[in-house]
Amino acid sequence: MLVGIKRETRAGERRVAATPASVRQLAKLGLDIAVESGAGVHAGHDDAAYRAAGALVVPTLDENTIAPAVLCHVAPLTVEEACRLRPGTITVGFASPAAELPTVRALAEAGVTSFALELIPRISRAQSMDALSSQSLVAGYRAVLEAAIRFPRFFPLYMTAAGTVPPARVLVLGAGVAGLQAIGTAKRLGARVSAYDVRPASKDEVTSLGGTFIHLDLDAIEGSGGYAREMSEDRAARQRELLAPHIAASDVLITTAAVPGKPAPLLVTTAMVQGMKGGAVVVDLAAETGGNVEGTRAGHSVAVPGDGGTVTLVGMKDAASAMAADASRLFAANVANLVELMTVDGRVVPDFADDVVAGACLTSEGAVLHQPTAAALE
Numbered sequence: 001m002l003v004g005i006k007r008e009t010r011a012g013e014r015r016v017a018a019t020p021a022s023v024r025q026l027a028k029l030g031l032d033i034a035v036e037s038g039a040g041v042h043a044g045h046d047d048a049a050y051r052a053a054g055a056l057v058v059p060t061l062d063e064n065t066i067a068p069a070v071l072c073h074v075a076p077l078t079v080e081e082a083c084r085l086r087p088g089t090i091t092v093g094f095a096s097p098a099a100e101l102p103t104v105r106a107l108a109e110a111g112v113t114s115f116a117l118e119l120i121p122r123i124s125r126a127q128s129m130d131a132l133s134s135q136s137l138v139a140g141y142r143a144v145l146e147a148a149i150r151f152p153r154f155f156p157l158y159m160t161a162a163g164t165v166p167p168a169r170v171l172v173l174g175a176g177v178a179g180l181q182a183i184g185t186a187k188r189l190g191a192r193v194s195a196y197d198v199r200p201a202s203k204d205e206v207t208s209l210g211g212t213f214i215h216l217d218l219d220a221i222e223g224s225g226g227y228a229r230e231m232s233e234d235r236a237a238r239q240r241e242l243l244a245p246h247i248a249a250s251d252v253l254i255t256t257a258a259v260p261g262k263p264a265p266l267l268v269t270t271a272m273v274q275g276m277k278g279g280a281v282v283v284d285l286a287a288e289t290g291g292n293v294e295g296t297r298a299g300h301s302v303a304v305p306g307d308g309g310t311v312t313l314v315g316m317k318d319a320a321s322a323m324a325a326d327a328s329r330l331f332a333a334n335v336a337n338l339v340e341l342m343t344v345d346g347r348v349v350p351d352f353a354d355d356v357v358a359g360a361c362l363t364s365e366g367a368v369l370h371q372p373t374a375a376a377l378e
């Protein structure tokens with residue numbers, strides 16, 4: 001059975017859904033692998049490396065040349081790409097179902113069995129397939145580096161003969177996977193780190209990384225599956241009011257707050273950014289889903305004139321792609337582990353009695369199986 005690895009075409013996408021190591025893992029299962037030429041170039045893998053791992057390298061994978069039974073990709077497919085797939089094709093990759101409804105409809109209408117890595121259940125057994133986590137890890141790390149490079153001061157404390165340099169104060173809003181990585185990275189760089197999340201359960205994780213957890217006088221909002229829920233506008237306004245003094249006291253602000261399937265919550269207004277010290281840096285990791293910070297533009301760095309000087313506001317875009325080699329290493333392992341779970345005797349045959357397989361399936365046999373997406377399409 002042929003597994004195809006797509007050369008990504010979306011602007012800014014530098015990752016690849018398979019590495020030579022994951023090709024070897026798939027080949028051991030008795031699968032044949034075809035990689036589109038150049039697919040791994042940004043992740044550091046040339047065509048020869050894939051050939052050496054046992055893959056066939058092809059100019060393109062399509063219905064006129066080599067049509068794979070399983071297509072692995074990173075970014076969500078376009079409507080055109082979905083329409084070109086043969087009925088019965090299996091796809092594995094990110095699908096952004098809430099944002100890409102036309103593609104979901106096209107996948108269903110094309111009779112494709114699509115697996116969306118965003119839908120992998122957050123249970124222990126599925127951790128090795130959890131691409132949201134692996135890519136958030138990369139993004140959280142990268143966000144801190146983006147801040148550090150723009151911040152005109154050191155992160156660590158330095159006591160030198162020429163005087164003492166105080167450590168940077170870093171505040172992280174949202175302590176999920178990306179936020180925790182940001183906390184750990186900022187700590188390793190020597191900053192004094194505090195963090196806030198609407199889920200009180202994150203407190204222990206923040207403190208175990210050496211961060212200080214900020215309590216706000218606001219009831220916890222915890223939804224199902226360990227995720228946050230959307231707040232009412234009144235509560236969100238109260239949250240911003242309570243966060244303002246913490247933000248004003250910080251040199252670097254990293255925001256990572258998200259609510260699955262919803263636009264990012266607005267945590268920081270322009271007035272709050274203007275209240276920060278001159279030279280302060282704000283990195284909004286949620287910029288691509290609307291932003292946690294007012295005025296954020298994904299892929300842009302904006303100078304905000306503030307009360308104490310200029311504040312730099314960075315709207316992160318393609319954060320994981322910026323570290324394409326390690327992001328792809330982890331992503332490819334997630335993909336291969338899901339394909340392995342579904343492979344029996346050299347054939348990929350999804351067993352819908354398995355709750356990981358059923359949970360991750362977006363479309364099958366003409367239907368949209370993920371209920372919130374099906375409801376949004378009605």
Ligand code: NAD
Binds near residue numbers: 179
């Ligand atoms: P996410 O990307 O959906 O959101 C990031 C963080 O933003 C979350 O911690 C969320 O609580 C927070 N947030 C949302 N609205 C907020 C607001 N208004 N103010 C402040 N913070 C706000 O989350 P994620 O990183 O995907 O993780 C979500 C949960 O899933 C966490 O509890 C995490 O530990 C858990 N998780 C479990 C597994 C597993 O068991 N396999 C794997 C990964 C994550």
